[in-house]
Amino acid sequence: MDNxxxxxxxxxxxxxxxxxxxxxxxxxxxxNYAASGQRAMERLEIFQPDVILLDxxxxxxxxxxxxxxxxANSQWQHIPIIMVTALTAKEDLAxxxxxxxxxFISKPVNGLELRARVNSMLRIKHQHDQLQALLQLREDMVNMILHDMRNPLTSILLATEILKLPDFPTLRQQNKIxxxxxxxxxxxxxxxxLLLMAKLESGKMVLNLSETDLCGLCRSVLANFEAIASQKHLELIIQLPQPHISINLDPAIFRRVLDNLVSNAIKFSPQNSQVVLRVNDWDAGGAIIQIADLGPGISEDxxxxxxxxYEVGKLIPEVSQLGLGLAFCKMAVEAHGGKITVENNQPQGAVFTVLLPESRG
Incomplete structure (x- = not known):
């Protein structure tokens, strides 16, 4: 890409x-060259330069x-302008x-001064572009968070209104609750x-590391998803090399990582399929955790x-896909000194792999 x-x-x-x-x-x-002010205005309608040198x-x-x-134009006003002038009176410069x-730069133009002033304006333009990108990211983030919050809030309000109905069957009240x-x-x-990611990014999150039974943690995670999986007629399978593997990690944070990955696998899996959680030894002295599904998979892009x-995957339109869970997983795994990747499953689906290089006790 030409930058x-x-x-x-x-x-x-x-x-x-x-x-x-x-x-x-x-x-x-x-x-680019424009031989008049009018030609320049026409040129700006086609492309926006990073700096303008204006006689x-x-x-x-x-x-x-x-x-x-x-x-005066809101689309162009952020472009830095260097006036090139033979005028030297302070009133003209004002x-x-x-x-x-x-x-501004005075004629005759000195090469060293010209390059310095252009570089200075390019730095300002670059800072503006970064700020605009940050503001756009924040706007996208707010829109996505509001979108993800709207669905459960709507369900809560609807269920509450139904519970208020005088003839609503008592037996169905528990389901609504x-x-x-x-x-x-x-x-x-x-x-x-959101809170955990903010802490991780700011460096204020302190991991409470302790020797944890990784196999037991994985079994506990799958047990909590059994009811949800059964609704989609999914089979949850766990594959362990041995009954117990002791590894140094923050059990609360890492459990949230596993919860996210298993939840995503269930979310994108078709009915009557399988989700597999397997743990293997890693040559580096830690463990490899993989969560595999038979869903639509993930494109190369x-x-x-x-x-x-806040990256949103366009996989299944009706499924909430706010890019927070996987971003959190990456930050949490890297905070443990590990690495997370995703590859294609066979014959279809995705496999998320977490490498934990922590030495075992």
């Missing part, structure tokens, strides 16, 4: 563009008016800054994920980003 910055040079004299091009030749920039003294539409129009110019409890647990799990925060 070289684009610079738009606006000047009515082609010779001046040749000078700029010569001075910036070894910097690796893409230079002040131009016929018809002078540089100050061009600068004012660019900065007009440039009042029009919205970010910097259980539905409400389940939805509240979903909301609590989402909030817990999605494998590259599925562990990123």
């Amino acid at each position: 070289q910055p684009f610079i738009l040079v606006i000047d009515d004299e082609p010779d001046n563009f040749d000078v700029i091009e010569t001075l910036l030749f070894h910097e690796g920039y893409h230079l 002040v003294m131009m016929p018809d539409l002078d540089g100050i008016e061009v600068c004012r129009r660019i900065k 007009k440039c800054l009042a029009a919205g110019a970010d910097d 259980e539905q409400i409890v389940s939805c509240v647990q979903q909301l609590q799990s989402l909030i817990d994920h 999605l494998k590259q980003c599925i562990f990123e925060k």
